[in-house]
Amino acid sequence: MPPPTPFAMASTLTALLRPGEVVDLDPAEARADAQPWTLREIYEAHWGFVWRALRAHGVREADLEDQTHEVFLVVHRKLAGFEGRSSLTTWLWGIAARVASDWRRRAHIRREQITAAPPEPAPRPEQSPDTQAAEAQARATLAWILDGMPDEQRVVFALFELDGVAADDIAALVGCPLNTVHSRLRLARRHFEKALARVHAREAR
Numbered sequence: 168m169p170p171p172t173p174f175a176m177a178s179t180l181t182a183l184l185r186p187g188e189v190v191d192l193d194p195a196e197a198r199a200d201a202q203p204w205t206l207r208e209i210y211e212a213h214w215g216f217v218w219r220a221l222r223a224h225g226v227r228e229a230d231l232e233d234q235t236h237e238v239f240l241v242v243h244r245k246l247a248g249f250e251g252r253s254s255l256t257t258w259l260w261g262i263a264a265r266v267a268s269d270w271r272r273r274a275h276i277r278r279e280q281i282t283a284a285p286p287e288p289a290p291r292p293e294q295s296p297d298t299q300a301a302e303a304q305a306r307a308t309l310a311w312i313l314d315g316m317p318d319e320q321r322v323v324f325a326l327f328e329l330d331g332v333a334a335d336d337i338a339a340l341v342g343c344p345l346n347t348v349h350s351r352l353r354l355a356r357r358h359f360e361k362a363l364a365r366v367h368a369r370e371a372r
Contacts, residue, residue: 204255206243213259214239220260223325224267225314238266260340312362316355323348324355 217238218231226234241262249258313321322341326332334352338345 204246206239206246209242209246209255209259210239213256216256217259217263219326219330220263221267222329223322224264224271225318225321226267226270227310230270234266234270237270238263241266257340257342308363308366312359315362316358320351320355320358323351324359327352 214235218235221231221234221238222228238259242259245262249255313325316324319341323337326337326340327334332340334348335345338348341348
């Protein structure tokens with residue numbers, strides 16, 4: 168089976184998916200001096216990774232910063248017990264997944280709207296109001312579609328389509344066979360296409 172290629176999206180949604188922006192999934196995994204990591208070193212080296220992990224697990228943009236700090240509070244409590252049996256990023260991924268699960272459960276209890284939208288960049292000076300409005304609508308549409316995906320599909324879709332993470336790296340991170348990543352990505356893309364078609368049909372009324 169050939170590896171998947173980044174999905175080509177229509178119109179403004181294309182700009183929200185960044186397949187050309189390849190993410191270093193496993194930065195600075197080992198220290199040169201072989202000494203244990205400090206909390207500060209983990210924070211500085213892996214803050215971006217944790218942020219992306221939380222986004223992939225459905226934490227909405229408005230809460231990403233707070234939930235990233237929550238992950239590092241857990242890291243602070245558990246770091247002394249980290250024995251290196253898994254990679255540091257795999258360990259952080261597991262913590263982020265649990266923090267995101269807790270966030271989603273609390274949000275559901277509060278009946279808040281849960282989205283997984285990418286962070287909004289500041290409007291560019293050259294953008295017209297119409298362009299800004301179109302991009303805002305595209306982000307809202309993407310957030311709605313991602314929130315409707317099954318968790319396993321959203322994780323793969325967000326990592327691959329939003330962050331440009333390679334499929335084999337995703338497989339290693341989430342702990343599943345590569346073919347399963349391909350399958351989940353196909354299902355997620357199918358979900359995306361069907362949901363987007365419903366949006367377009369509603370707009371055409």
